[in-house]
Amino acid sequence: MPRLRGAHMTPLSAEDVSVRFGGAEVLRNVDIAIHPGEIVTVIGPNGSGKSTLLRVLLGAIRPATGKVTRKQGLAIGYMPQRLAMDGRMPLTVRRFLSLPVRRRADAARAALARVGVPGIEGQSLATLSGGQLQRVLLARALLAVPQILIMDEPTQGLDQPGTAAFYKLVEDVRAETGAAILMVSHDLHVVMSASDRVICLNGHVCCQGAPKVVANAPEYRALFGLGTGGAFALYQHAHDHDHDHAEQDDAR
Numbered sequence: 001m002p003r004l005r006g007a008h009m010t011p012l013s014a015e016d017v018s019v020r021f022g023g024a025e026v027l028r029n030v031d032i033a034i035h036p037g038e039i040v041t042v043i044g045p046n047g048s049g050k051s052t053l054l055r056v057l058l059g060a061i062r063p064a065t066g067k068v069t070r071k072q073g074l075a076i077g078y079m080p081q082r083l084a085m086d087g088r089m090p091l092t093v094r095r096f097l098s099l100p101v102r103r104r105a106d107a108a109r110a111a112l113a114r115v116g117v118p119g120i121e122g123q124s125l126a127t128l129s130g131g132q133l134q135r136v137l138l139a140r141a142l143l144a145v146p147q148i149l150i151m152d153e154p155t156q157g158l159d160q161p162g163t164a165a166f167y168k169l170v171e172d173v174r175a176e177t178g179a180a181i182l183m184v185s186h187d188l189h190v191v192m193s194a195s196d197r198v199i200c201l202n203g204h205v206c207c208q209g210a211p212k213v214v215a216n217a218p219e220y221r222a223l224f225g226l227g228t229g230g231a232f233a234l235y236q237h238a239h240d241h242d243h244d245h246a247e248q249d250d251a252r
């Protein structure tokens with residue numbers, strides 16, 4: 001493995017990283033590198049360590065072993081999976097955008113407009129729809145002027161049109177900024193059509209590569225089965241039908 005060259009070129013990488021909570025090893029021996037401008041999607045069942053992987057890359061969790069390398073001064077925008085706050089707290093959008101880093105009012109206004117929810121600064125977070133909240137979370141991440149945008153299930157709770165609109169927005173943002181995108185997603189159809197690289201995680205990296213390669217990998221199939229929707233509508237070969245695994249379609 002060309003480690004020296006890789007370490008020099010990649011803005012964000014993990015090398016042989018393991019994470020333990022108490023006695024439980026949640027991630028083991030994970031190697032991952034994010035290259036400038038690429039879209040990398042992490043998929044895997046519930047509890048497979050996806051959010052933990054993002055948080056260890058961000059520096060929010062210390063690995064038990066191994067090493068995370070972030071290029072000096074790397075700007076990361078982060079959209080967490082859920083907000084660690086009380087929904088009844090009377091927090092305005094404007095205040096929220098300045099947590100934890102204080103942002104200028106004009107920058108906040110521009111970011112909200114950019115993500116399609118202009119003028120909602122004064123609204124209480126608790127009154128927003130699911131789609132509005134995800135856009136506010138994205139606006140907050142964009143205020144970091146990220147070179148890497150890290151999103152943890154960004155379309156969770158959105159309906160199909162809302163999900164499509166959100167991914168279109170992310171695509172536009174990437175085209176404008178050239179930011180790399182690292183995300184966790186269960187939207188397999190989008191994952192398989194819009195990612196440069198897919199990482200299949202289950203405590204360790206089961207397989208990774210171009211969407212088409214991963215969709216055909218036995219490790220992926222064991223985890224996600226052979227459904228009619230999502231990835232396999234795109235990539236399944238006619239002779240590969242295997243309905244024995246259909247009950248795993250909703251595996252997350």
Ligand code: ADP
Binds near residue numbers: 044046
């Ligand atoms: P995923 O995002 O793939 O659903 P997570 O990374 O959130 O999975 O969690 C992986 C495992 O680690 C789960 O068993 C979860 O309960 C556990 N876990 C996550 N965060 C913590 C924590 N802060 N303390 C203890 N256990 C945790």
Ligand code: MG
Binds near residue numbers: 050051052081152
């Ligand atoms: Mg998660």
